[in-house]
Amino acid sequence: MYSFEIESPTSVADAVAALGQEEAQALGGGQTLIPSLKARLASPAVLVSLKNIDEIKGVSSDGGTVTIGGGTTHATVAEEVADSYPALSALAGNIGDPAVRNRGTIGGSLANNDPSACYPAAALASGATIVTNTREIAADDYFQGMFTTALEEGEIITSVRLPVPEKAAYVKFEQPASRFALVGVFVAKFADGVRVAVTGASEEGVFRWTEAEEALSGNFSADALSGLSVPADGMIGDLHGSGEYRAHLVAVLTKRAVAAAG
Amino acid sequence: MPKDHGIGAAQKRREDVRFLTGAGRYTDDISAYGQTYCVFLRSDVAHGTINSIDTSDAEAMPGVVRIFTGKDFEGIGGLPCGWQVTDKHGEPMKEPGHPVLAQGKVRHVGDPFAAVVADSLEEARNAAEAIVYDIEELPAVVDMKAALAEGATKVHDDLSDNLCYDWHLGSDQAAIDEAFANAAHVTTLELINNRLVANPMEPRVALGEYNRANDESTLYTTSQNPHVIRLLMGAFVLGIPEHKLRVVAPDVGGGFGTKIFHYAEEAFVTFASRQINRPVKWTSTRSEAFMSDAHGRDHVTKIELALDADNNFIGLRTDTLANMGAYLSTFSSSVPTWLHGTLMAGNYKTPAIQVNVRAVFTNTVPVDAYRGAGRPEATFQLERLVDKAARELGVDPIALRRQNFIESFPYATPVAVEYDTGDYVATMDKLEEMIDRPGFEARRKESEAKGKLRGLGINCYIEACGIAPSNLVGQLGARAGLYDAATVRVNATGSISVMVGAHSHGQGHETAFPQVVAEMLGIDESMIDIVHGDSSKIPFGMGTYGSRSLAVCGSAMVRATEKIINKAKKIAGHLLEASDADIELKDGKFTVAGTDKSVAWGDVTLAAYVPHNYPLEDIEPGLEETAFYDPSNFTYPSGAYACEVEVDPETGRVTIESFAAADDFGNVVNPMIVEGQVHGGIGQGIGQALLESCIYDENGQLLSASYMDYAMPRAEDVPFYKVDHSCVTPCTHNPLGVKGCGEAGAIGSPPAVVNAVIDALASGGFNVEHIDMPVSPHRVWKAMQG
Incomplete structure (x- = not known):
């Protein structure tokens, strides 16, 4: 780890101001950034910890929508949305291990947009709105490829609004070493249609499988997916699975997610 | 009622109190006054010429004491290899130099x-x-x-090629040719034994401390064998005589073989601390461990079994390539040869066996012993092959094994060793009793109802522990003796310190060893402590590896305790005014046989140190004895293992539903510790079978260089094990009749897992001959695609 200054503002406004400094970097739960710092792969001059900003923490539920503060940990999400959005609760409760879940935050995960992270699938499948200190961004516009988002420099995710589907499920097939998603599929059935978001598989990061969405919107059953597949082109191929394997898993897991959603 | 004292008692491990309450003292917990810190600059390419190293800017940086390069080690010895293998033409293996810091070239990432x-x-x-x-x-x-191909890039320019040795063992060519010519059936299998990284929980650490006052160096290090490190480093690398060099291996958080070896970092901190006259500490990061701890396994093998028309095994031949990596690590050369070839008979009376091994240099991290060391490789080949033969012949895999079991002992194999004892029928019977084989079809149907394929995998294993005797292994190329030593120091008030050459880094010696002495003396274990890990305190023993501690060092401890008893009887005889031949020791009391005259243990020990009433003309005061013990043979634990798996045919994911192990470890001193050792071994075997894989790309870059890509087994990956060690054929040649249990689980479990996966796939109509480990979801899925 290189030396750095650390600031811990207590308001979004102060955090934004602090992030205006040269080589400043926001620190959420630190589950990606801290290991990078330890490996000397990152060298910010100033770390701006978002940990003490109460206004970006907590979960509220209002009819058809849950709103989660960007600084809310996975463990809190798992607990707080257990009744209001069980599929999201299950997803949050199965990220990493307890240490990760009690430090890592939804805002940090969405800002990082790791191609194997779980939350991007939930946000995209739910048709979430990413709320920042300056604007609201639809999930469909937010995710722009591996580790790439619509966020501007210094922009902070203050909350995430997720419409609650009628039925939903997330099925994750874990990479054997990291236990991140080798492929993860989130299926969400709304009154006006079905959304299917896939994480872990594509070189472009999280994506919607529109062909499956169309088939499921007419008939929300695993059978509706028979014969459908995603092309292996553009799928990640690595030590743990080829592009073909990941493409195959997308179809298998989507069926399982539909079955699990009931 | 189970025994709660002495040999056979399942005593809880006394050392766990300090480990579980944070009172352990590991090498990194030790700091010396004025200590400096050391960081190594390591090659990021697999092979390269060092054109220049400019340290001038770095030397001017704050806090820098000294910067060292390979030049500082010119004229200083390289890291030695402890075993010289002679190849099949009678030539010694090629032994390239292994400098402490690279000189001229770097040879692995x-x-x-x-x-x-x-x-x-x-x-x-x-x-x-x-x-x-x-x-x-x-x-x-x-x-x-590719390394053996004509014109291949050479890892070492001064060698003729990348072949370290071409070695063989076993029956002569005519006998092998005849067996295969007469075969009614030949089963052939080509397989890879995957390269592993040991990954002990505690990374390696070394702290060198030079004392100018007496010209003494102390090395604190994460080692399994402090005396061996002292000898190798002192005599062969740095030229420091033993009396000026102390090596301390304090609490060590897991070794698994990878902490046997003498590493460059140990020699470096010892050397550097003498140069700068300050202590120097190095603590490995986990990332460094992946590219500097010796790796394990990495064999590529073709193996063939010849069977007659009645399915008797009549011949076996193997051709193995064994990866040595870029340099010869301390015991690397012995692993694919004397620890692997000698085990190829397995549990079977195959009359003709020939093992061929070529060891190869590559631009990768050196490969050496890892839990099992050669024996898992042998067992995996043989037991996968026998399973394949059973499948090809359409016979029951257990019946085929039983038919070919060795049943009379001692048994001299065609591959140089003689099994003293064993009962393979008994362990297989026990296994069948444990696994409810008749109920398997019903369980398979239940799995099928859930959309899963269920498989049952069976295998046997034989292993060899406590490598010995020294005069034989010397002929085979060992450059060390393989005895061990113990000193039993009885203190004046009767408490005992036992100084042992074995080193405990998870094995529970501090609990089990006192049980043996307590049994012999009839006193309580709480009066006995084990001292280990410090060359200045313990006799010259060879440390702990190869499941040797109890069989070899435990035997030395028994011999020393026998000497104690003999002397104590003389003292007691004097005190009781009786002949020492008439003295009996029971329950910590010396009694004149047939009388009620007795003295307590403490009376005798006090007399030894306060010899006012003492036969000074006949015996010396004091009560301290040392014994060295050199076994006459290996010990040969054996067993039968079974694994049931479910395969998800849609994803290829394998889950282990049950695992049973029936082992024959000879006599057992602490059954709870033995059970724990078997659990740990099976856990690592399952890790190898399903998860772990060290992968290099074609340029020699280590792809699996962190836990993000190197998959370690976790609690959720292993089932609750059924283990049994009630089948006992005591070792015939050591005083305790013990064998060894530390590696059995890792040796016996991988073939059971893979056999089970192949069986599961077959039940779904997938006729897959073999899948290389780790049997990952992706590999299973690919195999199912045909």
Whole structure:
């Protein structure tokens, strides 16, 4: 780890101001950034910890929508949305291990947009709105490829609004070493249609499988997916699975997610 | 009622109190006054010429004490290999130099070529980044077959090629040819035994401390065998005589073989501390461990079994390539030869066996012993092959094994060893009793109802522990003796310190060893402590590896305790005014046989140290005895293992539903510790079978260089084990009748897992001959695609 200054503002406004400094970097739960710092792969001059900003923490539920503060940990999400959005609760409760879940935050995960992270699938499948200190961004516009988002420099995710589907499920097939998603599929059935978001598989990061969405919107059953597949082109191929394997898993897991959603 | 004292008692491990309450003292917990910190600069290319290293900017950085490069080690010995294998033409193996810091060339990713010593770790890291170097990358050889091809890039320019040795063992060519010519059926299998990284929980650490006052160096290190390190480093690398060199291996958080060896970092901190007259500490990061701890396994094998028309095994031949990596690690050369070839008979009376092994240099981290060391490789080949033969012949895999079991002992195999004892029928009977084989079809149907394929995998294993005797292994090329030693020091008030050459890094010696002495003396274990790990305190023993501690060092301890008893009886005889021949020792009391005259243990020990009423003319005062014990043979534990798996045919994911192990470890001193050892071994075997894989790309870059890509087994990956060690054929040649249990689980479990997966796939109509480990979801899925 290189030396750095650390600031811990207590308001979004102060955090934004602090992030205006040269080589400043926001620190959420630190589950990606801290290991990078330890490996000397990152060298910010100033770390701006978002940990003490109460206004970006907590979960509220209002009819058809849950709103989660960007600084809310996975463990809190798992607990707080257990009744209001069980599929999201299950997803949050199965990220990493307890240490990760009690430090890592939804805002940090969405800002990082790791191609194997779980939350991007939930946000995209739910048709979430990413709320920042300056604007609201639809999930469909937010995710722009591996580790790439619509966020501007210094922009902070203050909350995430997720419409609650009628039925939903997330099925994750874990990479054997990291236990991140080798492929993860989130299926969400709304009154006006079905959304299917896939994480872990594509070189472009999280994506919607529109062909499956169309088939499921007419008939929300695993059978509706028979014969459908995603092309292996553009799928990640690595030590743990080829592009073909990941493409195959997308179809298998989507069926399982539909079955699990009931 | 189960025994709660002495041999056979399932006593809880006394050392766990300190480990579980944070009172353990590991090497990194030790700091010395004025200590400096060391950071190694390691090669990021697999093969390259060092054109220049400019340390001038780095030397001017804050806190830097000294920067070392390979030049500082010119004229100083390289890291030695402890076993010289003679090849099949009678020539010694090729033994390239292994400098402490690379000289001229770097030969694997992670090869250290400079080291910074600074006042703090951060300053050392900063300075290491400021070293300017020019290393010209050269083509690397990674694949063993490519390394042996004509014109391949050479790992060592001064050698003729990349072949370390071409070795064979076993029956003569005519006998092998005849067996295969007469075969009614031949089963052939080509397989890979995957390269592993040991990954002990505690990474390696070394702290060198030089004392100018008496010209003594102390090395604190994460080692399994402090005396061996002292000998190798003192005599062969740094030229420090033993009386000026102390090696301490304090609490060590897991070894699994990878902490047997003498490493460059140990020699470096010892050397550097003498140069700068300050202590020097190095603590491995986990990333460094992946590229500097010796790796394990990495064999590629073709194996063939000849059977007659009645399915009797009549011949076996193997052809193995064994990866040595870029340099010969301390015991690397012995692993694919004397620890592997000698085990190829397995549990079977195959009359003709020939083992061929070619060891190959590549631009990868050195490969050496890892839990099982050669024996898992042998067992995996043989037991996969026998399973394949059963499938090809359409016979029951257990029946085929039983039919070919060795049943009379001692049994001299065609591959140089003689099994003293065993009962393979008994362990197989026990296994069948444990696994409810008749109920398997019903369980398979239940799995099918859930959309899963269920498989049952069976295998046997034989292993060899406590490698010995020294005069034989010396002829085979060992450059060390393989005895062990113990000193039993009885104190004046009767308490006992036992100084042992074995080293405990998870094995529970501090609990089990006192049980033996307590049994012999009839006193309570709480009066006995084990001292280990410090060359200045313990006799010259050879440390702990190869499941040797109880069989070899435990035997030395028994011999020393026998000497104690003999002397104590003389003292007691004097005190009781009786002949020592008439003295009996029972329950900690010396009694004149047939009388009620007795003296207590403590009376005798006090007399030894306060010899006012003492036969000084006949015996010396004091009560302390040392024994060295050199076994006459290996011990040969054996067993039968079974694994049931479910395979998800849609994803290829394998889950282990049950695992049973029936082992014959000879006599057992502490059954709870034995059970724990078997659990740990099976856990690592399952890790190898399903998860772990060390992967290099074609340029020699280590792809699985962190836990993000190197899959370790976790609690959720292993089932609750059924283990049994009630089948006992005591070892015939050591005083305790014990064998060894530390590696059995890792040796016996991988074939059971893979056999089960193949069986599961077959039940779904997938006729897959073999899947290389790790049997990952992706590999299973690919195999199912045909």
